[in-house]
Amino acid sequence: MTVFPRPHREDVLISAAGLLGGVLLWALGLHTQGGRGLPGLWVLGPLVAISLVELVRRSAPRxxxxxxxxxxxxxxxxxxxVATVAMFTDIVYAAVLYGSPSAARRIPWGTAVVTxxxxxxxxSWLRSPEALLFGVVVAAxxxxxxxxxxxVRNHRDAAEAARLRAEQTTLLAEMDRTQAVTAERARMARELHDMVANHLSAIAIHSTAALSLDDARTTKDALAVIRENSVAGLAEMRRLIGLLRDAGDDREPAAAPTLRALDSLMEQARTNGASSGLVFALEDRRGDGAALPASVEMAAYRIVQESLTNALKHAPRGTVTVALELSRRALRVEVASPYGDRPGPRAPGSGAGLVGMRERVALLDGAFEAGPVTADDAGGTKIWRVRALLPVDEESGTS
Incomplete structure (x- = not known):
């Protein structure tokens, strides 16, 4: 048994209006067939039937x-x-508007064939041009x-498609905004870690040494290094805060670190690592006049900076070597540090440094690897090696 849903309010009004209008026309004696056809109440049968199906014109149009x-x-x-004919036209309209897509395509063609x-x-029956008037009535x-x-259906479908496109556009815009915010937060996290972690690691190491060693000279030297790194770290923090505050202004952005500052970075590492027995060496084989994109220079600088910070935190006594080599297609950055157990104070690590380096290289479509390897020397000692390959334009570098 088919159960139809509750009729729509407008369908009830159309049905009631059509039925009352038909009864009124019948009571006034207004008909479409003149004096022909079944007389009396017979005209109300089709009227009642078609007014009832008006109730399901939306839910069951076929x-x-x-x-x-x-x-x-x-x-x-x-x-x-006339009321029966008028309600029939409304049901034809509703069948196209609320029916299935196939019905919406077939009904207009069917009405044309019938007409x-x-x-x-x-x-053929009347053999008179007046018969064309019957065709006009049927078409009407x-x-x-x-x-x-x-x-009306095409207009409704177009409006629905436009609404869906607007929702999709809004959703894509929100996704783009979320991704942009996430990327910016990741960039800020990398910058904050790379700028401050080096100084904080040195402060942690030397403050631990000052507390653990009962020697006035060692304590004084440690405090001097702590002060130097705290001042430098505070300056870096102020620079980052300035960048964030000025992000919406038209001012020139602050200069990003480049490889020209490697000498200062190495000198700072030598100062911070002297008490740990670490020696730092730079092998720059890029050649003279090597011009690199700013993004490549900044990534290389941050990778070296983070590698030196990790060496200060974890490496035992020995030599930390930073090597740079430029080909026509890529800049190779390699940092090798001693690997093994380290005596004395150590700064804790979070693991975010390796993640940040890997993200920087991935943004440039480069290659990155980090981990313990066996050195090429005769003793086969273990070293911790960080290697990054940063692609550059062919015209950016020199062979």
Whole structure:
């Protein structure tokens, strides 16, 4: 048993108005067939039937169209009612508007076929040009509402498609905004870690040494290094805060670190690592006049900086070597430090440094590797090696 949903309010109003209008026309004696057809109450049968199917014009448009067609045919055998014809046109319109897509395509063609067939039959039967008027009437109650339904449905579908596109555009914009915020937060985290971690690591190491060793000279030297690194770290923090505050202004951005500052970075590492027995050496094989993109220089500088910081935190006594080599296609950055157990104070590590280096290289579509390897010397000692390959434009470097 088919259970139809509750009728829509507008459908109830259309049904009631059509039924009351048809009864009023019947009471006034206004009919479409003149004196022909079944007299009396017979005209109310098709009227009641088609007014009832108006209630399901949205929920069951195909069933409503079938019953309405039968009611219209039955109405032709009575005195006829204009209300029945008017409600039939509304049901044809509703069948196209609320029916399935296939029904919306077939009904207009079906009404055209019915109109042409009826017109040809009328011409054959009456053999008079007046038969064309019957074709016009049939087209008015079939083709016209079907075409109107197609136009309204296309407009509704276009509006729905535009709404969906707007929602998708909004969703994509929100996704882009979220990704941009996430990328900016990751960039800020890398910058903050790279700028401050080096100084804080030196402060942690030397403050631990000052507390653990009962020697006035060692304590004084440690405090001097601590002060130097705290002042430098504070300056770096102020620079980062200035960058964040000035992000929306039209001012020139602060200069990003470049490889020209490697000498100062190495000198600072030598100062911080002297108490740990670390020696730092720079092998710059890039050649003279090597010009690199700013993004490559900054990434290389930060990789060296973080590698030196990790060496200060974890490496035992020995030599930390920084090597730079430039080819036509890439800049190779390699930092090798002693690997093994380290006596004395150590600064804790978070593991974010390796993640930041890997992210910097990935942003440039380069290659990155870090981990313990066996050195090429005769003793086969273990070293911790960081190696990054940063692509550059062919015209950026020199061979």
């Amino acid at each position: 069933t409503a169209l079938l019953v309405a067609t039968l009611a219209l045919v039955a109405d032709q055998f009575t005195l006829g009612s 042409v067939t009826f017109t040809v039959a009328a011409l 109650i079939t083709i016209a509402p079907a075409t109107t339904g197609v136009l």
